[in-house]
Structure formats: structure tokens, C-alpha cells
Amino acid sequence: MINICLFGASGKMGKAVISASEDNNDVNINNFIVRETSDNLNKDVGDFHFGISSENNFESYPSKDFDLIIDFATRDHIEKRVEVYKTLKKPLIFCSSGLDESQMMHVKNLSDDFPVFIAENTSILMSLMKEAAIKTKKILAERNYSLSINEGHHKDKLDIPSGTALTLCDALEIGSEAVNSIREGDNESFHEVTFSTDYGDQLHIKHSGKRRVYAVEVLNIAKWFYQKPKNLYYMQTLIEDLHE
Structure with a gap:
């Protein structure tokens, strides 16, 4: 059993991770972390998310021993969280998005002391979609075409464009001005790369x-x-390891 400390536990993704863990016999979330200034601090986790009382409360610092950290908190106060991670010295799966280059570098530098997995998007299929787009661009290198990205998320998502969209821009070597962002609804997200030739093919x-x-x-x-072992990991690292 892997005991997990979940940062961003009162958020929508926090709720989803807690719910998913109930159906997974290999993991157990035993620390539910929110900001020390959060209105949800000390509230019952089960009652807050599911209307059912539990034995767990939201805390600002882990009170139980655990094996690794999952961070789905927002980018706010990231510098303070980095200092907490340095103190805890536990493996970190970092899923926050919208950080600037300097902030992300502080997170990556933690891998000098313990394992860090950077996953702005945790879906393997999303990673495969990115690889398909990269391969398509290489094949079309000698053709005249345009390239654009559409992405959509729930109405409360802070970063525009999304971190995943910016990762696609980097991978495809295009500027963020090629991204069209939609913010509406509450749940499903999407990313779409479109290749268009000048003779009507898409x-x-x-x-x-x-x-x-x-x-x-x-x-x-x-x-x-x-x-x-101590290192810096990405979704591509996982995919390459699983499919060697």
C-alpha cells in the first residue's frame, strides 16, 4: 500500500483523486493538504466533498507518515510549497500548471535531492497525442500547411492557455498565439492540434x-x-519505460 499526501485536496481535482483512490487497492490518501489560509482548513474531508462524515480533516501540513506527494494545488504560493517539499524530502508528483519558467525551475531543482515527476497532464493518451502531432509535423516538413491548437477547460481554470497547450507549442515549435482557448462548463477538457494545407486538406x-x-x-x-531513484521524470519517461 502506497500512502499519499495530497496537496490541493479541497479542489476539484483533489476531490477526483480522493474518489479514484477509493477504487484502488494499491494506494491510500492519508494526508489532505490545503493552504494554511484556506477557509476549508480543519473541515471534514468526506463531509466537504461527498456529504459523508469521515475520520480525515484538511490540514496545512502532513500529520501522518506517507510515501509520496501528489500536488494538484493551484500555482498560488508555489514558492512556499517548494520550501515545504524540501523539508519533507519525499518523492513528488507535480501536476500544477501555469507556472512561469523560474517557478518551474525551482520545482525541477528539487530532483537533486529526491525523485520528482512533472505531469501537467497525467493522461498517457494525451502524451501519445502529442507524439502523433510531432510525427505529423515532421512528415509535412516539405509541405505548405498551417498549424493551430484549440483547447478547452472548465470556466474556473486560471491559466490561459493551459499548461498542456503550451507544452504542445514547445513540442511543435510554434508560438502561443496559435492557441485558441475556451473556458466554459465544469468538467471535460480537450486539446486539439489541426494541420491545414493551402488546398483544403485538414x-x-x-x-x-x-x-x-x-x-x-x-x-x-x-x-x-x-x-x-532520485531523478527528474516526465510522462515520456514513463511511456518509454512501459514500452521498451
Whole structure:
């Protein structure tokens, strides 16, 4: 059993991860972390998310021993969280998005002391979609075409474009101005890369998923990542390891 400390436990993804863990016999979330200034601090986790009382409360610092950290908190106060991670010295699966380059570098530098897995998007299918887009661009290198990205998330998502969309931009070597962002609804997200030729031919490569997808996948990552040696890991690292 892998005991997990969940940062961002009162958020929508926190709720999804907690729910998914109930159906997974290999993991157990035993620390539910929120900001020390959060209105949800000390509230009952089960009652807050599911209307059922539990033995767990939201805390600002872990009170029980655990094996690894999953961070789905927002980018706010990331510098303070990095200092907490330095103190805890536990393997970290970092899923927050919207960080600037300097903030992300602070997170990556933690891998000098303990394992760090960077996963702005935890879906393996999303990673495969990115690889398909990269391969398509290489094949079309000698053709005249345009390239654009459409992405959509729930109305409360803070970063525009999404971290995943910016990762796609980097992988495809295009600027963020090529991204069209939609913020509406409450749950399902999507990313779509469109290749268009000047003679009317189009290819759409699309991934979509609801919160439960990313929650189930991050727990799968946890099982793979648990007890890995000190290093910096990405979704591509996992895929290459699983499919050697």
C-alpha cells in the first residue's frame, strides 16, 4: 500500500483523486493538504466533498507518515510549497500548471535531492497525442500547411492557455498565439492540434477527458513512480519505460 499526501485536496481535482483512490487497492490518501489560509482548513474531508462524515480533516501540513506527494494545488504560493517539499524530502508528483519558467525551475531543482515527476497532464493518451502531432509535423516538413491548437477547460481554470497547450507549442515549435482557448462548463477538457494545407486538406488530432481520467492516471503514475531513484521524470519517461 502506497500512502499519499495530497496537496490541493479541497479542489476539484483533489476531490477526483480522493474518489479514484477509493477504487484502488494499491494506494491510500492519508494526508489532505490545503493552504494554511484556506477557509476549508480543519473541515471534514468526506463531509466537504461527498456529504459523508469521515475520520480525515484538511490540514496545512502532513500529520501522518506517507510515501509520496501528489500536488494538484493551484500555482498560488508555489514558492512556499517548494520550501515545504524540501523539508519533507519525499518523492513528488507535480501536476500544477501555469507556472512561469523560474517557478518551474525551482520545482525541477528539487530532483537533486529526491525523485520528482512533472505531469501537467497525467493522461498517457494525451502524451501519445502529442507524439502523433510531432510525427505529423515532421512528415509535412516539405509541405505548405498551417498549424493551430484549440483547447478547452472548465470556466474556473486560471491559466490561459493551459499548461498542456503550451507544452504542445514547445513540442511543435510554434508560438502561443496559435492557441485558441475556451473556458466554459465544469468538467471535460480537450486539446486539439489541426494541420491545414493551402488546398483544403485538414487533419485534427484531439484528446479529451474528464477529471476522473486524470485522477485515475495520476494514481497509476504513483504506482510506477514509487521507489524510483532520485531523478527528474516526465510522462515520456514513463511511456518509454512501459514500452521498451
